[in-house]
Amino acid sequence: MISKNKKQILEGSNAIALTIKNIAPAVVSAFPITPQTHIVEDLAKMKADGLASFEYIRAESEFAAASIVLGASATGVRVYSATSSQGLLLMTEVVFNIAGMRLPVVMTVANRSVSAPINIWNDHGDAMAVRDAGWIKFFASNHQESVNQHILAYKIAEKLQLPVMINVDGFILTHSYEPVIIPDDKTIKKYLPVYQPPTGTYLDPKNPVTLGAFFGPNNYLETRQMLHEDLMSSLEIIKEEYKLLNKTLANQGANHQRQKLSRIDNGLIEYYGPQKPKTILIAMGSVIGTILETIKNFKDVGLLKIKVYRPFPAEEIVKIIKPAQNIAVLEKAISLGQSGPLYADLAATVMASKIKKNLNLKNYIVGLGGRDITQKMIKEIIKDAPQKNNYLKFIGKI
Amino acid sequence: MKKNKKRIELVVKPGTSLKNKTGPWRTEKPLTDLEICIGCSLCAKVCPDSAITMKQNLKKSKLEPHTDYNYCKGCGLCAQVCPVKAIKMKKDY
Structure with missing residues (x-):
């Protein structure tokens, strides 16, 4: 049915939450912080109303939330989290671990300034604080782009075993309303297959392995070089996948291209x-x-x-x-x-x-x-x- | 950019604590005087790296500690707990 892919006027946070529901992660864990709050509130409500199948694990802090999605991702399932500002800073240690362990975690950052002085409004200070962590970082400039980037993020993350952070401007995108198409679960499934990592690469009692193990001076450098080179070579794959996503969405009647203004657009x-x-x-x-x-x-x-x-x-x-x-x-x-x-x-x-x-x-x-x-x-x-x-x-x- | 040809395996099988020899981290080395040792086994119990094993000395019919220097990090706990001061820490470099 194509008709489900219709244009709606939605709040940015709500659009992201609806997209995540259709992407169907197995585990969602987050700690509420302004201006990310509406995204995780909406996801928690969807779960409480029986509209979503994911496990929603409440955490006592952002450090815990990030650790929960790290652990869940290490068991080989699709995960999601979201945060902002001080929350992202509290997650920092885990954010680096997620990248180093090559876990395909996808996280939304509703960008907000960093204290002190305390300020809840938008800038990119938080995203830049974890710039060197080894994540792929998307920046969205409108609602439709943030929706599409979330779908793209999971494809890239799971294909390359790299975490992806989608940055959306706090309040300006998270709390404003715009016309947007949320691709339905069938459309998304056409682009994003069910996630199943190969045996022996995730935590499984039947096949015990160690993730995030000790690496001495003899091989730590090579692990960082490998992560860097994999990130660099992801550029071409992002371009290809962006093209494929747009094609899939167009075929399913879910491409909400505003008037085409740009001369070049390659993802x-x-x-x-x-x-x-x-x-x-x-x-x-x-x-x-x-x-x-x-x-x-x-x-x-x-x-x-x-x-x-x-x-x-x-x-x-x-x-x-x-x-x-x-x-x-x-x-x-x-x-x-x-x-x-x-x-x-x-x-x-x-x-x-x-x-x-x-x-x-x-x-x-x-x-x-x-x-x-x-x-x-x-x-x-x-x-x-x-x-x-x-x-x-x-x-x-x- | 030069490509790193060999991919590093980040997911490892269990049992690597035997493979990774941590002895070279040591700056001090415990030396046990078996003449003084009474074979009480306290050193083996307290060793955080399980680097000391007690073995039966049939001639003297008593237990004797054997320290595996491949894994002993030289923390000195064994020397601390020895009730007869049979273990001395010596600079190891």
Whole structure:
């Protein structure tokens, strides 16, 4: 039946919860924290109402919730968790373990700033705190993208034995309403087969094994190299799987493509604007909508959206930014004492690719702690981008 | 990028604590004077690595501790508990 894949107006959190229900994990464990709360509340209610078959394990903290999904995943079943901000920081040790043990855990992070001072609103400080943990990191910029990225995440995670984190901007995406299609369970099953890891790779009393074992100086380095190389080679697989997902959804009448605005869209990045732009703005997450609306009035300004932040799609980015003279990186995070983390990645990419010696690469820190990013600010940034002045600016008020 | 050809097996079978010899971590080595030892077995019971086994000495008809230096990490607990001070810790480097 195709008719179940209909367009509905849903809250972002509710859309994610409904998608997870249709993906049908075996175990869900989470600890409520603003702004992730509605996602796990909805999942708990679905379970209580008998609409979902997963085990919902209540945890006494985020550390416990992450440990529960780690353990459940180690027994070879599909799992889900979600968190935000301080919760993600409390999970940190487990987050690194999940990646090191190569467990296909999928987790939503409703991005929120990090204390102190305490602030519950959106920025990317939490996601950047666990940047180097070894997870694949998706950033969604609208409801439909977050829904589709969750389905893609499970496919990638289970195919490559890598954990995937889907970042959705707290409140801006989790608490707002948008038209969205939730692919039904049959549609999802066509794309995402039942998860069954090979015997001898998971915890089973009949076939005892050790996961997360001791590795000395003789082989620890190689385990990290292997994880890094597997992450890097996942870039191509994400591109292929993204294409396949879109095809499957289209066949089942579940492709809610808004008006096609982007020139390039391959699952890793999306580019909007002219073929040979003078200035390119680079950003991640929900701010894309505001930037897109603003650059409509600029002939020579392009917008590059990063959808997969780790592994870093350097090659794809170089292809896009090659013709540009000015690059403005807009970030909702700051690596205190250095620059925005995305800016640092871009700078390394530009250096390694040797594309242009006199490229004007600038960093604008915006929207920290939920500060509104206005069209006026974007216009100001477009105006400032070609200027030869301070490379790092905080844009708060104009 | 150079590919790491050999994949490291992260999932391991049980029994690796015998395979991984932890003796080289030691900085101090316990030496037991069997002339003083009364064969009480306290050292074997307290050893956190189960590196000491008690064996019957038929000539003297008493138990004697045997320390497996492949696994002894040199923590010194055996020397601490020995009631007749038969075990001395010596620098091991």
